[in-house]
Amino acid sequence: TQLLEQSPQFLSIQEGENLTVYCNSSSVFSSLQWYRQEPGEGPVLLVTVVTGGEVKKLKRLTFQFGDARKDSSLHITAAQPGDTGLYLCAGRGTDKLIFGTGTRLQVFP
Amino acid sequence: NAGVTQTPKFQVLKTGQSMTLQCAQDMNHNSMYWYRQDPGMGLRLIYYSASEGTTDKGEVPNGYNVSRLNKREFSLRLESAAPSQTSVYFCATKRAGGTGAMGGTDTQYFGPGTRLTVL
Numbered sequence: 274t275q276l277l278e279q280s281p282q283f284l285s286i287q288e289g290e291n292l293t294v295y296c297n298s299s300s301v302f303s304s305l306q307w308y309r310q311e312p313g314e315g316p317v318l319l320v321t322v323v324t325g326g327e328v329k330k331l332k333r334l335t336f337q338f339g340d341a342r343k344d345s346s347l348h349i350t351a352a353q354p355g356d357t358g359l360y361l362c363a364g365r366g367t368d369k370l371i372f373g374t375g376t377r378l379q380v381f382p
Numbered sequence: 383n384a385g386v387t388q389t390p391k392f393q394v395l396k397t398g399q400s401m402t403l404q405c406a407q408d409m410n411h412n413s414m415y416w417y418r419q420d421p422g423m424g425l426r427l428i429y430y431s432a433s434e435g436t437t438d439k440g441e442v443p444n445g446y447n448v449s450r451l452n453k454r455e456f457s458l459r460l461e462s463a464a465p466s467q468t469s470v471y472f473c474a475t476k477r478a479g480g481t482g483a484m485g486g487t488d489t490q491y492f493g494p495g496t497r498l499t500v501l
Binding site for chain 1: 386417422423424425426427430440441472474489490492493494495
């Protein structure tokens, strides 16, 4: 069974701080996606990483796919209240998308 | 365009009751999915339809049935609801079809969810 563990599970920080969220597995994935979900809404795709070692930047968000394609990280620089939400990683398995356990981020002004 | 719509938004059932969750999309996508989201467990796939006329079981199909009514609509039915089915249910769509649930690498687009409580 392919599992994706995210850490930390919860994160509360002040506006302007930096943070990193981790997504780890013992399985290899052909690609990995990061989604953000706001209360009362469905997840929205932020990025897809495909190549081992790949780094993608989306404004203040930096996503990295591990060299072995078993793990990924999301780094947010100078967090803002608008970054508040549930962050989910999702790995492309054999025939389905495997979602991580989620990291709930709260950024206070 | 509405994207992916789900009805109802909220529902409370008693154990043993039945209900159907509706999902419709106007994105002309081939693939549709039903997930459930529980605290600390991420999203788990219940059933999916890679293309009109086909449906397949996902990770947690027990207690559910689905119908791909046409290209636009994919419904999820609980025949005899149980408290363990209390969850938030999300419908999602993806443009590409292909083999299994993950043909292609296209983005999945999610609906706003249905919050179901079974007493």
